[in-house]
Amino acid sequence: MKYQKYNQGNYNLHTIQTDRFKTIQVIVNYKNELKKEEITIRNFLVDMLLSTSKDYPTNRSLSIATEDLYNISAQGTNIRSGKYSILSFKSSFLNEKYTEEGMNEKSLSFFLNLLYQPNVVNGKFDETSFEIIKRGLKEDIESTKDNPRRYSLLRMYETMAPNAKISLHPSGYLEDLEKITRENLYAYYQHLIQDSMIDIFVIGDIDNSQIREYLKQHIVEPIKRSASADHILTYADIKEEEQVIREKMDITQSQLVIGCKVDELTPFERQYVMNVYSYILGGGGDSKLFQTVREKNSLCYFVSSSYNYLYHTLVITAGISAKTFQKTLSLIKEQIKSMEEGDFSEEMIEKACATFINGCKEVEDSPSLLSNVYLVHEYIGNDLLEEKLANIKKVTKQMIIEVAKKVHVDTVFLLEGEKNEKETV
Amino acid sequence: MKKKPFNHLDLTIYEETLDNGLQVYIIPKKNCNNARATFVTRYGSNESEFIPKGKTEMIHVPDGIAHFLEHKLFEQKDGVDPFSFYDESGSECNASTNPWQTNYWFAGTDKFEKNLNFLLDFVQEPYFTKENVEKEKGIIVQELEMYMDQPYRVGFEKSNFNLLQVHPLRIATGGTKESVESITKEDLYTCYETFYHPSNMALVITGNVDPEKMIELIKNNQKKKQFSKIEPITVKEYQEPDAVAKELEEIEMNITIPKVFMNYKVNITNIQDVDKTLIPLYVSIYLDLKLGNTSQFLEELKKEEIVTDDIYFDFADIQTHLLISIENDTEKKDELIERVDQELKNKKTMEAEFIRKKKTILSSCVFMSDHIDRLNNRLVSDFVKYKRVRNDIYDQYQTLNYQDFRKVIDSLNFDYKSILIIHPKTS
Numbered sequence: 001m002k003y004q005k006y007n008q009g010n011y012n013l014h015t016i017q018t019d020r021f022k023t024i025q026v027i028v029n030y031k032n033e034l035k036k037e038e039i040t041i042r043n044f045l046v047d048m049l050l051s052t053s054k055d056y057p058t059n060r061s062l063s064i065a066t067e068d069l070y071n072i073s074a075q076g077t078n079i080r081s082g083k084y085s086i087l088s089f090k091s092s093f094l095n096e097k098y099t100e101e102g103m104n105e106k107s108l109s110f111f112l113n114l115l116y117q118p119n120v121v122n123g124k125f126d127e128t129s130f131e132i133i134k135r136g137l138k139e140d141i142e143s144t145k146d147n148p149r150r151y152s153l154l155r156m157y158e159t160m161a162p163n164a165k166i167s168l169h170p171s172g173y174l175e176d177l178e179k180i181t182r183e184n185l186y187a188y189y190q191h192l193i194q195d196s197m198i199d200i201f202v203i204g205d206i207d208n209s210q211i212r213e214y215l216k217q218h219i220v221e222p223i224k225r226s227a228s229a230d231h232i233l234t235y236a237d238i239k240e241e242e243q244v245i246r247e248k249m250d251i252t253q254s255q256l257v258i259g260c261k262v263d264e265l266t267p268f269e270r271q272y273v274m275n276v277y278s279y280i281l282g283g284g285g286d287s288k289l290f291q292t293v294r295e296k297n298s299l300c301y302f303v304s305s306s307y308n309y310l311y312h313t314l315v316i317t318a319g320i321s322a323k324t325f326q327k328t329l330s331l332i333k334e335q336i337k338s339m340e341e342g343d344f345s346e347e348m349i350e351k352a353c354a355t356f357i358n359g360c361k362e363v364e365d366s367p368s369l370l371s372n373v374y375l376v377h378e379y380i381g382n383d384l385l386e387e388k389l390a391n392i393k394k395v396t397k398q399m400i401i402e403v404a405k406k407v408h409v410d411t412v413f414l415l416e417g418e419k420n421e422k423e424t425v
Numbered sequence: 426m427k428k429k430p431f432n433h434l435d436l437t438i439y440e441e442t443l444d445n446g447l448q449v450y451i452i453p454k455k456n457c458n459n460a461r462a463t464f465v466t467r468y469g470s471n472e473s474e475f476i477p478k479g480k481t482e483m484i485h486v487p488d489g490i491a492h493f494l495e496h497k498l499f500e501q502k503d504g505v506d507p508f509s510f511y512d513e514s515g516s517e518c519n520a521s522t523n524p525w526q527t528n529y530w531f532a533g534t535d536k537f538e539k540n541l542n543f544l545l546d547f548v549q550e551p552y553f554t555k556e557n558v559e560k561e562k563g564i565i566v567q568e569l570e571m572y573m574d575q576p577y578r579v580g581f582e583k584s585n586f587n588l589l590q591v592h593p594l595r596i597a598t599g600g601t602k603e604s605v606e607s608i609t610k611e612d613l614y615t616c617y618e619t620f621y622h623p624s625n626m627a628l629v630i631t632g633n634v635d636p637e638k639m640i641e642l643i644k645n646n647q648k649k650k651q652f653s654k655i656e657p658i659t660v661k662e663y664q665e666p667d668a669v670a671k672e673l674e675e676i677e678m679n680i681t682i683p684k685v686f687m688n689y690k691v692n693i694t695n696i697q698d699v700d701k702t703l704i705p706l707y708v709s710i711y712l713d714l715k716l717g718n719t720s721q722f723l724e725e726l727k728k729e730e731i732v733t734d735d736i737y738f739d740f741a742d743i744q745t746h747l748l749i750s751i752e753n754d755t756e757k758k759d760e761l762i763e764r765v766d767q768e769l770k771n772k773k774t775m776e777a778e779f780i781r782k783k784k785t786i787l788s789s790c791v792f793m794s795d796h797i798d799r800l801n802n803r804l805v806s807d808f809v810k811y812k813r814v815r816n817d818i819y820d821q822y823q824t825l826n827y828q829d830f831r832k833v834i835d836s837l838n839f840d841y842k843s844i845l846i847i848h849p850k851t852s
Contacts, residue, residue, distance in 0.1 A: 020456045022435075022795050059727075063718040067781050071788040098791050128728060135733045139754070143681040148574055250679050250850055253570040285508025285518075295506075298563030301571055319571045354515030354535065361458040361534040365797070417574075 001364065003374060006212060010222040011198035013215060014374055015208050016367075024104060024204035025092045025367040026111055029375070030196035031228065034085040034165050039078070040137070040172030041180055041188050042087055046076040047133045048185065049089070052126055054117040059129060065110065070099045072107050074114055080170065081379065082231030082310035087192065089115060092367070095205055104206075105214065112218035118189065124182035125189075134180070140171045145249070148415055149317065152255040156315070156413035159245050160259045165233060166311045194223045199378060203367040231380050233311055235261050244412045255415040256325065258316040258332060262307070263406035270309040271382055272356075272392050273399045277407075278307040279352040280344050280400070281335060282316055286351065288335045288344065293318065299328050310380075314407055322416045329412060339404035342397060349397060356392045360385050426640050433819040434794040438804075439636040440814065443647055446624025446655045450804050450814050451636040454797055460632030461532035461801045462541055464548050467809050468620035470598040471524045474661035478619045478653065483661060486616060487607050489565075489600015492522040494613050496561050498529070502552040510543055518544075524594050524741075526809040532798070537634060538642055545628070545646045551617050553610045562606055569599050576678050576847055577752070584688045584750055585741075587671040587843040591663045592743050595670070623647065624655040627808040632797040665745055667692050669843040677850045682754040685761055686845040689749040689769070696836050699829045702811070705742050706825065707833040708749070710782045712738045715768050716751065719778070722768050731757045731764065742810075758846055769839045776827045783825045790819050 001020070006013040032038070056062035066072050072093040079086040091111035096103040119126040145151050157167040200219075202211050239261075265274065282289035282305030293303045303318035320328050338344075363369040363385060376382045383391060426441045431452060439451040470492065474485045499507050499520070511518040516533025529548050531540050572578045582597040589595035599605070630639055669690055693704055715722060716736045726732045737752040755761050793799045807814045815821065 022791055058724065060719060060721065060724045064781070067719065067785045071785045071792070092792075094788060094791055099788075132727050132733065135730070139682055139733055146576065146680045148679070252573040253567065284512065286506065286512045290508075294564055298560055299567070301564055301568035319567060321567065321570070351509075351512040351515070354513060356515065358515030358517075358534050365457050365459050417570075 004208065008212065008215060008219075008221075010225040011200065011219070012378070013212065014199065014201045014371075014378070015206065015211060016201070016203040016370055016374065017206055017208065018203065018370075019205045020364070021204055021367055022095055022098050023092050023367065024095055024107070024202070024206060025090065025371065026108060027201040027371055027375075028089045028112075028115060029199045029201075030087040030192050031084050031199070031379070032192070032196050034080060034083055034168070036168050036173075037176055038085065039168060039170070040176035041185065042078045042085060043137060043172050044133060044177075044180055044185060045189060045192065046078055046087055046089075047136065048125055048129065049114055049118055050074055050076050051129045051133060052119040053114050054119055055113060057119050057126060069107050069110055070094050070103065072110060074111055078170070080165070080168070082233050083165065083229070084231055084379075097205070108211075108214050109218060112214075116193070116218055116220055120186055123186055125185050127182065130182050130185070134177065137172065137177055138174065141169070141174055141177065144169070144171060148249060148251050148253075148255050149319070152257045152413055152415040153315070153317070155245070155247065155415070156257040156259045156411055159243060159413060160261070160313075160411040161235060164235070164311075166313065193220050195226070196222060197226045197228055198222055199375070201371045201375065203371050228379065231310055234264060235312055239408070239410050242409045242412055244414075246414045246416055248416045248418055250419065251415070251417045252419045253319045254322040254325065254417040256318045256320050256328060257413045258329075258409060259411040259413070260314040260316070260336070260407050261410045262312045262314055262403075262408075264312075265309070265403065265406065267381070268391065269399070269403055271388075272395050273403045274307045274309065274314075275356060275392075276349060276352040276395050277339065277400050277403050278305050278314060279355060280348045281305050281339055283352070283355070286348075288338070289316065289332060292335055293328060293331055297327075297331065299324050299331075303332075322414070325414055333409065336407065336409065339407070340401060342401045344400075346397065349395065349400070353392050353395065357389060360388050426636065429816045431794075431816050434791065436794060438814070438816045439640070441640055443623065443644060445647055445652045446622065447643075447647065448627040448808065449630075449640060449643055450627065450808070451630045451634065451639055452800060452804070453634050453636055454632050457633045457797060458534045459532055459797060460534070460537050460630065460634045461530060461797050462544055462628065462630045463528050463530040463801055463805050464544050464626065464628050465526055465528040465805050465808065466621055466626045467525070467812070468527055468616070468625065469523050469525045470596065470600075471593045472620060472660050473593045473596065475619060476659040477615045478622070478656070478658075483659075484615075486612055487600065488596050488604040489598070490608055490612055490616055491527055492599050493561065493565060493605060493608050494616055495520045495522045495527050495529075496565060497553055497558065497613060498548055498551060500552050500557050501547060502550065507543070507547050511540065514540060516540055522598055524598055526805070528805060530801075532632075534633070538638070541630075541639070541642060542646055545643070548621070549650060551614070551621075553613045555610055558608065558610045558613065562608075565599070565605050566602050569602060569605070572599065574679070576680050576684055579678065580684055580686045580752065580845060580847055581750065583674065583676070584686045584843065584845050585748065587674055587845060588669050588688045588690050588748055590666055590668070590670045592665045593663070594741065594743055594748070618653075619658060622655070623652055625658060627805070629801055629804045629808070631801040631804070665743065667746075667841050669841050671843060673844045675846045675848060677848050680847060680849050683756060683758060683849065684752065684754050684847040685758045686847075687751040687762060687765055688843045688845070689751075689839050690841045690843075691747045691749060691837050691839065692745065693747055693836075694745050696833055699832055700821070700824065703821070703825065703829070704833055705740060705747060706786070706822075707830050708740060708747055708837070710779065710786075710830065711774070711834050711837075712740070712749065712751075713782060714774055714778055716765065722764075726761070726764065731755060731760050736765075762844060766839070766842070772834050774831075774834065779827050779830055783822070786822050786825070787819065790822060
């Protein structure tokens, strides 16, 4: 496996040459500052670019083309990454060794044409697909409450940090959607391709010089090269007392979400120590939360913790019965507290490290995971695989106790199922 | 151990059936760090009426017991929790139950042999006590309650219930709160002894392993254990009629846009001279041609604002019938139902389109072969369905042809359907 980074004028090309996969994967990322008023239009643009193109003016003709190209896939998402929003487009196709000669070039140009040859006439995107996408986005925004778990998480963040970027709605906002027209969407598109920080990743059994040539032919180079700043957000306000919010909904199972704020950490702490911490607290079947809340007390089916270093938050979620709320909450808080007191074994640290190492080794089996390591290295400066494998072993019990002291329970959100309450004695 | 090429996919499959009846399948993959093993029994929630091992009378066990059993096999006499054991090597492990199978798997890059031994041991050494059975009930009831808030899950479970009259697929895999509460330790042992005999099971390994070493380890492990003699298992057979149990049901849930589930029960017993294993695939190609994103039909429905998203479709196979489920969110339910119905009954197709779909099926096969987990699942589902594993799926897919496709399609009857509508709650 060989990684290389090229400066292609005002954007970066990253290539990972490997013969492990029968596929070639291409990722094109447009990075910009995350702004509330741009979330909706960015979501719109992702769907618009992937639904039709100049060569394939209807979604049907485009879908047929993907099948003709041996089931090439093209996907896109709007990723929220700390202070930034990344529109990420990804394509995966079979290496021509498994199809027919010339397919690599055809596949790559199909994908890049989606991004750079959009279905635009007279400065406007195509009307039919515009209307279909608008309806879809409207439904997405309006149906936020359909998934109680996701909704609870959103409400917890809104309560914890109402003005922070983490509480912005990933699906966007109706008032912004109403303002989007076929013209201003195209104007935003122009802005995206000209003013973003662009990183392109290509993974597979590839010829680098050929790839560079193809890209030069297809990509519109940004006007200037923008510098990337740190992605990570921090909170200034740690609450003295935690906030408990309860909301009722007509569902069966209650959703408990506990949001913790985490103090400023060193790069080593956030990449390694917190990883081990969260693993021991609520990472899997052997974790303190799973063993206490589920196995010993039968209070839930799922309970877990996850740490998000971009937002300095640790979030614990569990599906419970509303009547056991207080009991579950105090058990979880006891477990959080016990981390500070060092109430966990060396054996658990070893297991956390083993899981981390296993995860690192698995990375090489998957083009997506592999590209992600380099992507996160590029954007956030996280270590690469070799350093990760060495560094994780340096984590000590004392280090974990130190980060445990930096975790503060901030907001408790309970989405209370009403159906269950009726049966309560 | 037999060695066969896994055709066109640059892979080799090793297979052997042990003396106790256990089938072992191994696909080593070079250039890969991870490996995955699945221990699977051909026992799921469909096996609810059967003659227990050593008995002569048919019994009916409580609904949800296969899934309950899956949970309980994680309980070990010596107290070593499998999750905890696999964590030592940083491996993943889990289990799942569906109507046709229960499987236990782990995956990891380290200590694979030790892990494999443990997989065989924890599944083959049940330890059920009155206390540990009672304890599990609270956890499973929470799991069922979680599902009750998932509209798709509720939709598909109700759809099967309304579509089928007698086949056990009508009952949800997890059972109900009441049936779960009624399960006893004795029930669990009865099911275990009947369905977890090695001759009803397979071990499937894919990834970075040495097949010779694996088979030796598996044989040594099995040699140390006592198994009863291999006997055929008698499971009740059902004569599912063509007619549906209930043609229409409307319910309310906490959602925003109504969900329409259209379910068809299609008899496939009268299809002659076509490779039986390919019939479901032909039907899925048909659904894709008619309702998928390359169809004129979907394009029109979107333009007319009858649907917004792509139409979801899938099917289940109960031997005599295919159960086709079609789902979409829409405010225009009557139009959607009528239009889909017309489209399925209008059997016009084009050969060129069929050939394009065939190309995508062959491509998907190559995509699949790059992932040890998808490869593993592929072999597992083959074993569950056919009690053998096909090493020639690529060749078999190459035999897909338009004549047979038409033969299958012409015989399909879309007259038996059941509709389920989930409305937003009116508060």
